[in-house]
Amino acid sequence: MKNIVLMLVLLMGCSHSTKKSSSHDPLPSWRETQVKKSIIEYVSKITEEGSSFVPMKDRIATFDNDGTLWSEMPLTQGIFSELEAKKLGIPIPAKKKMTEKELLTLFTKANTGMTDEAYEKEVKEFFTKVNHPQLNVPFLKTRYRPQLELIRYLTKNGFKVYICSGGTTDFMRVISEEFYGVPEEQVIGSTFQKQYKSEDNTIQSLPKADFMNDKEGKVYAIDRVIGKRPIFTSGNVRSGGDVYMLRYSQGSKYPNFQLLINHDDEVREFSYKEEDGKSLKWANKYGWHVVSMKKDWEVIFTN
């Protein structure tokens, strides 16, 4: 009997931890188009033993947030900043006439001058109370379901998924775990200067720009925080803010994947283009995978 038990134990093993999830569709909100096929082919390839295998520790993925993981028309942190400014009694210039400098000043004032704890409380309250002005739903429902499935799929396959976006780190960290399942320490964003006061053991943001996580800045921030090139990156068409991050990942010594979201669904979301078309040009030049929200996504938003 001893042998039978041993055999059974060996056969059953720790089946729950090694079970492959190949039997069910990991990306049900993606239509059966080329993009979905390419993603699954890529992930299978780099997780199976062979010449394309990537060790777990180097499976780094970075996702932009605005327009890549949730709607960006208008920017969520922009809405927060306007309401926060009103609440704090900060004068707001007439919207249509606001210069870029005035906008930045407003943004800075609304998002600084608080301890980390006080700021977190403000942001949490915003997400509980305010709805998206155009889509008229809580912000939780402006997330893209296909992208959430993708994050889960990558995570299950040993990826460490980071958010790397232009919003401020402190703003995104409040919701990264709940909205995307991404731990706070895997959030890379723009930052303000801060001051640590040992007398009362607080750290407080100052109304001075520190680092803008956009364009080449994203490459610098990834290098500083993670220290290695991601092998999977995702951004979107609008400002060209993600092209360097995507390009950077192509310098990895491992097989890599670039996913660019194109907002072309005026019925279910919004349709907009990039002024100089750089993102799509680079996608074509460097062989990135372009998502047509209209054609490649069966469902757009989460419930």
Next chain:
Amino acid sequence: MKNIVLMLVLLMGCSHSTKKSSSHDPLPSWRETQVKKSIIEYVSKITEEGSSFVPMKDRIATFDNDGTLWSEMPLTQGIFSELEAKKLGIPIPAKKKMTEKELLTLFTKANTGMTDEAYEKEVKEFFTKVNHPQLNVPFLKTRYRPQLELIRYLTKNGFKVYICSGGTTDFMRVISEEFYGVPEEQVIGSTFQKQYKSEDNTIQSLPKADFMNDKEGKVYAIDRVIGKRPIFTSGNVRSGGDVYMLRYSQGSKYPNFQLLINHDDEVREFSYKEEDGKSLKWANKYGWHVVSMKKDWEVIFTN
């Protein structure tokens, strides 16, 4: 028979993954003094269900490197910089007469102007070829064995352990995994400015200081990279560079632990003091645990 098999399977289960390590000593290089007892009591307390329990995601530990994880007399990156400067033909002023500014210039020149890949190669070569000048052993053997055991002990208990030190991030990342089992992305250090060139897809350091990870800077960097207060911190007596990091952790809402290494073993390592004595004063004032290397450590170095 079916029932017996089932019972046996359940009994054996996945025993290797759930086995508690309470039966063996997790810190064999620590003497049976109060510090060791306090560490083990603390870790037990916060990992067991109860009022002191800390959720896994908030078990963050930060360790200084020079003088906390390995010897700092002289600084390893200082030795590297001098040799690198010689190699690159950078003029080196006479050691005893070097001003702080000259030292910083030399340091900057020796550690910049390279792509990430080229710099990594230089550092790797250094660690393969050069011995510690005083201790006359490879640098791998200048690590403190008690601290390595502590890192492993914390990691096994669900902690995410970061290195947070004054050395540059890029320098420490080359050895963090091999020397300490700490992944590259859990290294926080000083940085130089960098330039990303999309034409050849390289990122290269510039001879310009960017961020100095020392004193209050450590708090700022932890806030930026991790986004939450560590609950376990360790630094050492010499310059007062770690006091704010240790103090910062005491603002956590969870039970927390501060470990300050005092270099008082002139026989087995070195004995040195801090000019204004701030670290030991704060340790006393704020109730930190002070390690006497002479009394609390049975073994100093790794093999």
